[in-house]
Amino acid sequence: MRGMVMAQITAQSLRPASGGIPAQLFAILISLSDDAIIVKSFDGVIASWNQGATRLYGYTPDEVIGQPMAMLCPPDRVHEIGDILAKIKSGERVSHYETVRLRKDGTTFPVSVSVSPINDEYGTTIGAASIARDITEQNQARTAAMLATRNKDIELANRNLSTFAYSVSHDLRSPLRALSGYSNVLLEDFAGPLGEEGLGYAERISATCKKMSTLIENLLRLSSTTSAAIHLHTVDLGAEVEDIAGQLQREEPGREVRFRIQRPVHARADPALIRTVLENLVGNAWKFTVNQHDALIEFGTTSTGDTSSSRRPNRLVIGPSSRTRTGRPREMVYLRRSRRPPMPARPSPS
Numbered sequence: 001m002r003g004m005v006m007a008q009i010t011a012q013s014l015r016p017a018s019g020g021i022p023a024q025l026f027a028i029l030i031s032l033s034d035d036a037i038i039v040k041s042f043d044g045v046i047a048s049w050n051q052g053a054t055r056l057y058g059y060t061p062d063e064v065i066g067q068p069m070a071m072l073c074p075p076d077r078v079h080e081i082g083d084i085l086a087k088i089k090s091g092e093r094v095s096h097y098e099t100v101r102l103r104k105d106g107t108t109f110p111v112s113v114s115v116s117p118i119n120d121e122y123g124t125t126i127g128a129a130s131i132a133r134d135i136t137e138q139n140q141a142r143t144a145a146m147l148a149t150r151n152k153d154i155e156l157a158n159r160n161l162s163t164f165a166y167s168v169s170h171d172l173r174s175p176l177r178a179l180s181g182y183s184n185v186l187l188e189d190f191a192g193p194l195g196e197e198g199l200g201y202a203e204r205i206s207a208t209c210k211k212m213s214t215l216i217e218n219l220l221r222l223s224s225t226t227s228a229a230i231h232l233h234t235v236d237l238g239a240e241v242e243d244i245a246g247q248l249q250r251e252e253p254g255r256e257v258r259f260r261i262q263r264p265v266h267a268r269a270d271p272a273l274i275r276t277v278l279e280n281l282v283g284n285a286w287k288f289t290v291n292q293h294d295a296l297i298e299f300g301t302t303s304t305g306d307t308s309s310s311r312r313p314n315r316l317v318i319g320p321s322s323r324t325r326t327g328r329p330r331e332m333v334y335l336r337r338s339r340r341p342p343m344p345a346r347p348s349p350s
Contacts, residue, residue, distance in 0.1 A: 036132040039118060042089060044069045044081050047127065056111075056134060058104030074102050088117045088128045098135065110135050169216045176216070180209035204251065211247075218276040230270045238263035240275055241299045244282045257289060262300030 036053035040046050046069055049061040057064075057072060064071070070078045077100055084094055094115040101111045111132045118127040183205040191199055238261050245259045267274070282297070289295035 033131075037129065038069070038132070039127055039129045040069050040085075041127045042085055044085060048129075053132075056103075056132065057101070063104075072101050074100055074108055077101075084113075084115050084130075085128060088115060089125065091117070091125075093117070101132065110139050112138075165219050169220055172212070172216055176209055176212055180206065180213075183209060208251075214272075215276065215279075218272050230273065232268050233271055234266055235269050235271050235274055236263065237265040237267055237269075237274070237278065238299065240278050241282055244279055245297070248282070248286050255286075255290070256293060257286065257295045257297060260296060260298045260300075265299075265301055 033050060033052045034055075036056040037048075037050045038046060038053055039048035046064050046067055049059070049064050053064075054060055069081045073080065080099060084097070087094055094113065097113045097115075099111060099113060100108050102108055112135045113130055113132045115128050115130040117125045118129050120126050183202050186194060186202040187199065187206065194202060242259075242261050242263065245261065249255070249257070282299075285297045289297065
């Protein structure tokens with residue numbers, strides 16, 4: 001009953017703006033509205049509370065009338081009440097302000113709030129009336145629309161990637177087949193004239209052709225991962241890096257590069273795709289240490305709880321270790337390149 005009495009007082013205050021609707025009828029409209037209609041004083045105390053507010057917030061009129069509006073706000077939103085009332089005092093209105101409010105059960109929910117001043121019969125502003133509406137469904141629909149748009153963008157990007165990958169692979173395969181064929185001719189028909197050193201170079205050319213062919217196939221697979229299944233297996237990343245390091249050292253035996261590789265580093269991954277990733281990462285580390293004396297390339301895992309590890313130079317985190325499910329501290333796989341200071345130049349003899 002108290003809620004209806006307060007609604008009548010509200011109706012009397014709002015009647016000049018109600019278009020001449022009788023106060024009793026206006027009070028009923030406020031009481032039956034699905035929106036939460038709340039009247040409060042300028043010190044933020046609740047003066048009126050309709051049934052829509054009870055449904056929205058979970059409080060009865062007896063529980064909230066005379067209480068501060070701040071009880072309906074999460075701690076980080078309490079300041080909004082004072083800010084909104086300050087705008088109303090200055091003659092402004094607040095329309096469709098989207099924020100978050102707090103229910104009696106402690107849950108939060110998004111709302112759209114509109115606030116208008118309440119004037120007495122002399123035109124003096126004595127308080128404010130707010131209308132709040134739950135916009136959870138609208139936000140969900142908005143988010144769904146944004147995701148749909150984002151998904152379309154991703155699909156378009158994937159189609160472009162597939163087109164590019166097929167184009168590149170087609171352009172590369174023809175000269176690669178020719179190079180592989182000529183290297184096989186050298187190995188089979190000119191082994192004698194080439195000699196041991198020449199055969200070694202021809203074998204490297206042939207091995208590199210096979211490697212390039214595998215990379216092209218992996219590129220095509222990578223471009224179609226959205227439609228093709230990824231085959232997950234347990235892979236020792238350390239063993240893969242060790243094999244890649246060996247290939248790089250055989251291709252450039254004159255390089256002074258040391259590897260420090262942790263084994264085993266097990267992870268669940270598609271073997272071909274993770275091999276491509278590791279080849280790119282280790283290859284980049286190899287490439288960018290070309291002018292460094294006695295360079296060191298490290299590969300291993302480190303605990304993410306070790307804040308000091310993030311300050312170590314030239315470290316590249318490439319993915320989480322699969323051992324994170326065992327209850328041990330979470331680990332990350334890293335690749336780091338470093339070098340010793342350059343040797344001081346010797347003085348030239350006088």
